[in-house]
Amino acid sequence: MARFTPPAADAMRATLLAAARDEFSAHGLAGARIERLAAVAGSNKAQVFHYFGGKDGLFDALLVHELTGVLDAAPLDTAALAEWAGRLHDVTVERPWVQRLATWHRLERPDVALETLAQQYADAVDEVERAQRADVLPRRFRPAVLFGLVAHTAVFWSGLAPEAAASVAAVTAPRRRQVVVDAVGALLG
Template sequence: MAYDAEDTRRRIFDAAIAEFAEHGLAGARVDRIATAAKANKQAIYLYYGSKEKLFAAVVRAKLEEVRASVSVDPGAVAESVGQMFDWYREHPELIRLLLWEALEVRDEPGESERERRDAFREKAGQLADAGPAGHLPEDARVRAAQDLLFTVMGLISWNFAVPRMCRLVLDEETEEAAFARRRETVIEAVRRLATAPPVPDAAAARPAE
C-alpha cells in the first residue's frame, strides 16, 4: 500500500487535538501522539516542526472550524448565539485548548496571532453596522461591536470551562439541565445586549469645563 501523506497528517492532527486538550502543551507527549496516530515521531516533526508549532496549528484550526461552522448574523445575533452554544457543547476540546493556551503559551505576537486577530476583525466588522450603534462614528461602532463579540464569547464559553460550577450554581441535578437552562438565558441576554444602546464613552460624555 502506498504511503498516504495527507492521511498521516490528518491522523496526527486528530491525535494531537485529543492529546493537547487532555494534557495541555507542557504535559502532551509527542510519542503518545505518534502512537495514537499510528505514525512515527519523525513524521510529526517533518510536518509541523515542533510540539509548540503543532499546538499552535491545532488551536488555529479549531478556531477556524467554529468560524466556518457558525456565522454571526448581524440581523439575528441571538439566534446565532444559540448555534454557537450548541457548537461549543459538541466540541468541548476547543475550550480546553484555549484554557491551556492561556496558562502555558507566552504572549508573543506572531503570524498565528495576526491571522486570528484578522478573523476577529472580520467578525466585528460584520456587527459594526448592525444594531443600535449604527448612529455612532465608525470607530465607536467597531469598538461597540468588538465589546459585544467578546462579551458573547464569554457568556458562551464560561459554561463549558466550568461545567460543574455551572450545575452547582444553578442548583440543577445534571449538567444537561444546567446547559439547557443556560442556553436560553444566554440567548436572551445577548438579544438584549444586541438591541440596547451602547454605553457612551466616559470622557466623551463628560461636559466641557
C-alpha cells in the same frame, strides 16, 4: 461514483491533528507528549516535526484548525446576534475540547497571537462595526467589546469552574442555551 482520497500527506496531517486534539486537550502543551500522540496516530515523532515543525507548531495548527471549525459551523450573523450566540453555544457543547484547548493556549502561550485567528477575530469585529453603522446592532459598546461579550456569553457554560458548576448543575441543557440567547438579547437591548 469514486470517493475522493486525500493525498497521503493530507491524511497523515489530519490523523496527527486528531491525535493531538485528545492529547493537548487532556494535558496542555507542557504535559503533552509527542511520542504518545504519534503512537495513537500510528506515526512517529519525526512526522510531527516534518508536518508541524515541532510540538508548538502542532499545538498552534490544532488550535487554528479547531477554532476555524467552530466559526465554520456557526458563521457570524450580526442580523441575529442572539441566535448566533445560541448556535455558537451549541457548537462548543458538541466540541468540549475546543474550550480546553483555548484555555491551555491562554495559560501556556499568552504572548503568542496566531495570525489566522487574529485575522478571523478582526474580521468578526469589522462585521459587528458594519452592523452598528447600519443600525442593526446598538452602539452602546465598541465593536470589539460587543463581539467579545457575545462570544464569551455563548461559551459561558463550558468555562465554568467546578466550584461554580455545582451551583447551576440543575440547569438543563436546553435551558442553558436559552439563557445564552436571552442574555445576549438583553445585552443588545
